[in-house]
Amino acid sequence: MGKIKVAVVFGGRSAEHEISLQSAKNVIDALDRKKYEPILIGIDRDGRWFLNENSLKLLNADDPKLIQLAVGDHEVALTPTGKSSQLISLSRNTSLSGIDVIFPVLHGPYGEDGTIQGLSKLANIPCVGAGILGSAVGMDKDVMKRLLRDAGIPTARFITITGKNQKIYPYDSIRSLISPVVFVKPANLGSSVGISKAGDEASYNKAVSEAFKFDLKIIVEEEIKGREIECAILGNDDPKASALGEIIPQEEFYSYSAKYLNEKGALLEIPAKVSHHVEERMKRLAAEAFRVLECTGMARVDMFLAANDNIYINEINTIPGFTRISMYPKLWEYSGISYGDLIDRLISLAMEDFEQRNQLQTSMEF
Numbered sequence: 001m002g003k004i005k006v007a008v009v010f011g012g013r014s015a016e017h018e019i020s021l022q023s024a025k026n027v028i029d030a031l032d033r034k035k036y037e038p039i040l041i042g043i044d045r046d047g048r049w050f051l052n053e054n055s056l057k058l059l060n061a062d063d064p065k066l067i068q069l070a071v072g073d074h075e076v077a078l079t080p081t082g083k084s085s086q087l088i089s090l091s092r093n094t095s096l097s098g099i100d101v102i103f104p105v106l107h108g109p110y111g112e113d114g115t116i117q118g119l120s121k122l123a124n125i126p127c128v129g130a131g132i133l134g135s136a137v138g139m140d141k142d143v144m145k146r147l148l149r150d151a152g153i154p155t156a157r158f159i160t161i162t163g164k165n166q167k168i169y170p171y172d173s174i175r176s177l178i179s180p181v182v183f184v185k186p187a188n189l190g191s192s193v194g195i196s197k198a199g200d201e202a203s204y205n206k207a208v209s210e211a212f213k214f215d216l217k218i219i220v221e222e223e224i225k226g227r228e229i230e231c232a233i234l235g236n237d238d239p240k241a242s243a244l245g246e247i248i249p250q251e252e253f254y255s256y257s258a259k260y261l262n263e264k265g266a267l268l269e270i271p272a273k274v275s276h277h278v279e280e281r282m283k284r285l286a287a288e289a290f291r292v293l294e295c296t297g298m299a300r301v302d303m304f305l306a307a308n309d310n311i312y313i314n315e316i317n318t319i320p321g322f323t324r325i326s327m328y329p330k331l332w333e334y335s336g337i338s339y340g341d342l343i344d345r346l347i348s349l350a351m352e353d354f355e356q357r358n359q360l361q362t363s364m365e366f
């Protein structure tokens with residue numbers, strides 16, 4: 001049997017472009033070359049796809065600041081043309097290669113939200129991680145929280161505001177409906193972009209306008225005073241939960257700057273120091289959230305641990321960071337699965353799920 005061709009797709013149009021490059025470098029380095037043949041596809045900030053022989057050198061740099069996407073002239077696209085020639089060259093007008101599996105290392109919109117997953121499905125290629133529905137649901141904090149609430153999984157109280165109902169939610173009504181201190185967030189984003197904490201009329205109005213810069217729909221959520229605990233989930237039908245990790249922000253909250261700009265913005269603690277009983281409950285809730293939100297393959301579930309051991313699910317990330325120091329691979333490493341084995345397992349899970357779905361009948365037989 002030939003090697004499995006893995007298209008690692010990275011870069012992209014989101015605020016997390018750089019993180020994606022660092023994650024991709026680590027994923028590519030970890031692919032067992034005896035089993036896999038990597039195909040590098042870099043997406044530039046305008047959304048164009050390039051076949052990236054040229055990026056290999058830059059991706060292999062050890063200094064994170066040197067990691068860049070080399071934009072060559074070899075622009076490519078995926079097409080729904082069947083099994084052997086999905087990748088075509090736009091610049092050379094030829095079909096290039098078949099792809100056995102896609103590993104999207106893209107965060108935020110245009111990657112984590114179901115778009116790449118849909119493209120993979122049209123091109124008939126297995127794709128690592130959640131499918132279209134799980135990705136889209138995980139990306140939309142409003143829909144995600146409604147599904148959690150519906151399943152009886154605790155999540156912070158919230159309301160959703162769109163342009164149309166904005167007028168009926170002045171700070172006074174938020175104060176009585178939700179709480180005096182709230183977090184205001186764009187519904188579909190990540191990396192804490194557009195998120196602010198507000199505790200009075202002026203800061204609330206400012207937070208609402210800020211969030212509306214990034215989305216047509218925003219959520220206003222009660223502040224949960226608690227610790228931020230994360231759990232990594234791996235699997236399809238029978239997802240497993242890793243040990244827990246704690247994020248200890250050194251700024252007012254785990255903001256964009258605490259995540260990416262300030263090297264001392266947050267501390268990571270693995271394992272999180274919680275009682276055995278709390279740990280078991282958090283793992284169970286994280287795995288349940290994964291199932292309720294229709295995820296497959298992988299996800300990182302972020303929770304709050306508040307007073308009296310009350311647990312709230314904050315959010316799910318269907319394509320978590322994959323740098324060597326990222327929480328998702330670190331949690332699995334601590335739980336006994338090395339970085340390389342994790343990548344291998346994720347690819348197998350994607351191929352298994354794909355096979356299972358391919359065996360389904362797609363129409364009535366007459």
Ligand SMILES: Nc1ncnc2c1ncn2[C@@H]1O[C@H](COP(=O)(O)OP(=O)(O)O)[C@@H](O)[C@H]1O
Nearest residue numbers: 156183189190191192193221222223224253254
């Ligand atoms: N309801 C809340 N109560 C307290 N802190 C919050 C709340 N919501 C968000 N935060 C803080 O803001 C950060 C980013 O919010 P989050 O919902 O995780 O958005 P993102 O998808 O951008 O990571 C969290 O890690 C946490 O520090």
Ligand SMILES: [Mg+2]
Nearest residue numbers: 191192302315
């Ligand atoms: Mg978050």
